[in-house]
Amino acid sequence: MDLSISLNKFISDTGYCSRREADKLIESGRVLLNGRPARLGNRYEEGDEVEVDGSLITAPKKDKLVYIALNKPAGITTTTEMHIPGNIISYVNHPKRIFPIGRLDKDSEGLIFLTNDGNIVNKILRAGNKHEKEYIVKLNKPAEQGFVARMSTGVPILDTVTAPCKVVMSGRQTFSITLVQGLNRQIRRMCEALGYSVVSLKRVRIMNIQLGTLATGKWRNLSDAEVAMLKASVSGSDNTAKASPKVKAAPSERPRRESPAAKPEKALKQSAKPAKKADGNNTPPPSSPKKSSYKDYRSKGKRK
Known part of the structure; x- marks a missing residue:
């Protein structure tokens, strides 16, 4: 497999200049590739030496992968949109460019991961992974009698019924709930559907990683063991697989324009709904020798 890149791209990637300017440098004979004058179209391979005006140009360092656990306070918005007041990126103020894995409501607090590893984000957030x-x-x-049974067996919200989950009461008004879904404000909506409102909500675990004693508003780097555990838990996941249908969040709960990092979370916003019936625009013309199903039309990209 050819791992080489164009010489002008290599020079540009080092931050020395743009590709167009690199081409001009090459054309004017100011660039040497392994001690010889470079030519337009030359390619750089790992280990090659590149000089510009007698100075050695080194390959850019690969960004080290960062994995952070934050105990998000209430009032901080899970977005990478820097113009949003109280956004999570400005709050953490990490020296590297990182983004959150998933979302945690502005009014909620607790464990959330941030990273610059885009590959693991999609694997964790894909709806089929059931983390x-x-x-x-x-x-x-x-809570009244029957509350646990109703919450754990499924509550109708957002035009669907939530998946079965584990609910354990820890007091008259407090309980723990373990979800494998991520519908918009799911727990709050479930409680509201049963006649209650949520006073406080805190996430204490994601997969096998616990919030532990991390103070509110503080963050820490995940240990090597935790990162290994995280990667092992998604090792069989396909980060390119199709996600479940999207659900719009309430306007007050997310910015108008969503960041690339936040997009994978949409895969968790809604469980599968029954397929809509094809409308008149999807009906094949009379001359068609065979009436195709809605599924066939959808797979061919003909649904408008």
Whole structure:
């Protein structure tokens, strides 16, 4: 496999100048490739020496992968949009360009990961992976008998019914809930559907990584063991597989324009819905020898 890159791209990647300017340098004989005058179209391979005006140009260092666990305070918005007041990126103020894995409501607090590893983001967030997330919730009033059964077996919200989940009461008004879904404000909507409102909501676990004693508002680097555990948990995941349908979040809960890092989370916003019936525009013309199904039309990209 050819791992070489064009010489002008290599020079540009080092930050020395643009590709166009690199071509001009090459044309004017100011660039040497392994001690010989470079020519337009030359390619750079790892280990080659490149000189510009007698100075050695070194390959850019690969950005070290960062994995952070943050105990997000309430009031911080999970977005990379820097113009949004209280955005999570400005709050963490990390020297490297990082982005959050998934979302945590502005009003909620607790464990959230941030990283510059785009590959693992998609694997974690893809709806089919069914990764567990555990929360501690406090209600506005004591839970009535049957609350646990109704919450754990599925609650109708957002035109669907939530997937079965684990619910354990820890007090008259507090409980823990473990989800494998990520519908928009799911826990709050579930409680509201049963006649309660959420006073506080805190995420304490994502997969096998615990929030532990990390103070509110503080962050730490994941240990090597935790990173290895994280990668092992998604080793069989396909980060290119199709996600489940999208659900719009309430306007007050997310910025108008969503960042690239936040997009994978949309895959968790809604469980699968029944397929819509094809409308008149999808009906094949009378001359068609065979009436295709809606599925066939959708797979051929003909649905408008």
